[in-house]
Amino acid sequence: MAEKHYGMVIDLDKCTGCQACAVACKMENNVDLGVFWERVYRMGPIGTYPDALEMFYFPNQCMHCENPSCISVCPTKATYQTDDGVVLVDANLCFGCQYCIWACPYEARTLNPNTKTVEKCILCVHRLEKGEQPMCAYTCTTGCRVAGDLNDPDSRVSQILKDNEDRAYRVHPEFGNKPSVVYLLPRKGAETLCRSIGR
């Protein structure tokens, strides 16, 4: 069987923008004030009520790219990828050049002003290795997030992706990063986005 490749699917149809994931992430990983490993953006509203109104929430964190641009630029090799596909930062090596922050197209990294090193989502590897969901997914009030092994066709994440192939979307595929976080597009409320990507 192929090696594990951890990833996540996020159903934008379910996300209500409650921010519980962002708070849970901070608590689980003891993320400093002013530093965010997880953010929830509001897209819209645009258009007019009732028929042409568009708005949805977009939870954003490190996409744990298969081909991460943050790794190739990092001069210290502080940023690295585990055999399971999770992209991590070794805070003992990082010297805070911030080059990776510039190179990441997904706004996933933050310079921690206290530790003076760069931080980002770690996909809660410590929980995944125990067979638990990352804290954001565990806490999500609508169950819109599911993490797991993308290489295992029987995993829940693979099943969800298989059942929702028509809505699966990796943000900015043209950058070639191959994100391991896959979004399921909203069925309603994101018509402009869907049109622009030919869906």
Place this chain on the structure above:
Amino acid sequence: MQIHWPLVISTVCQRVGLGLFICAFVGQVYAGSPVPLSVMAWITLALLAVGGIASVFHLQRPQRFFNAFSNLKSHLTQEALITPFLGVALLVCALNGTLFDLGVATAFVGAVTAILAGAFLVCTGLAYQMGSRPAWNTPFVLVLFLLTALEAGAIGVAVLWLAAAGLVPTMFVVIALVSTVVCVIVQAAYVVRMRSVGYGVNVDVMEEPYRGPFVTWLAAGAVVPVVCLALVFVVPSAAVALAAVAWAASAVGIAAWTVLFFKGARKVKMFPMYPVDLNLDM
């Protein structure tokens, strides 16, 4: 993107210093030089020292500087690897003629130093050429790093030759003038390109916060050097002063350009078609 002042200072020093050495070496090979290469090497070393100190200030944990040599694929590692060789080569050129005499090997050592200087500039230019920043996602970035170095270097050589011998081959002033004009044209093309980079991050340099550095670059980096260099032919008696003003203006222009370069390097929007709010106030 916010302006990283230490990087502005270090990249300006690199381009002015390394450009000067490369042009001085080429000038010496083809035209002989009233200014010894060792003088040029000292000036370059001084500028690189200022730039090096500035770039260390950019690092949040400078005490870990030696970690920079770890990733050969990173242009920053490549830059870090070239630095000691370049430093030693420049020092050898600087001491040549005083502490020792390299004799016939002088040209060879000069050539190696010039090649290392060029390689360093290429690595720096490539480091900034990245897909995640639409304004930087273009070969213009590297080309402009090299062209600005050529422009500042050619003007610098003209200034030092004029100051040392009172004259400079006409060809050299022409090269300085032409390289400045070419550089300005490519910079203008970069500005035009920034207007339509897409991803919701187009940059109009006539709007704030870009207007200030753009106007400064236009005045100091384009108008003043071109006018002063042209005037060298009209008022040869004031050639040294005119060339010196052109050199200083060119350095200020490169600094202003670099500020604009940073400001314009906006991060792509996830979905440019929607106004995006970060809901931290919810």
